[in-house]
Amino acid sequence: MSKEHAQVHHKHVPQRICAVCREKVEKQVLTRLVCTDAGLFIDPSGKMNGRGAYLCNNRSCWERAVKTTILDKALKATLTDEDRKRLQQAMPPS
Numbered sequence: 110m111s112k113e114h115a116q117v118h119h120k121h122v123p124q125r126i127c128a129v130c131r132e133k134v135e136k137q138v139l140t141r142l143v144c145t146d147a148g149l150f151i152d153p154s155g156k157m158n159g160r161g162a163y164l165c166n167n168r169s170c171w172e173r174a175v176k177t178t179i180l181d182k183a184l185k186a187t188l189t190d191e192d193r194k195r196l197q198q199a200m201p202p203s
């Protein structure tokens with residue numbers, strides 16, 4: 110799926126939208142979460158297969174992601190307690 114030879118603006122910084130605050134941020138300050146058959150995982154490489162969602166490095170977004178069903182809706186999945194535990198462990202420091 111790589112398009113290395115495609116024309117790209119050199120100043121272009123890839124941006125993604127945080128699933129919680131809907132803020133557009135540079136991809137590098139976002140954490141990709143991916144929903145697989147085995148559940149929700151943090152995907153630091155950004156290359157795992159599955160439905161993905163992004164969270165910014167705002168701790169409050171992570172807290173909301175853990176406590177609400179925002180991610181369930183974004184990923185069209187039902188987060189388990191295990192999934193939420195993994196999220197909590199990956200939460201950025203306040």
Ligand SMILES: [Zn+2]
Pocket residue numbers: 127128129130131132164165166167170
């Ligand atoms: Zn956010």
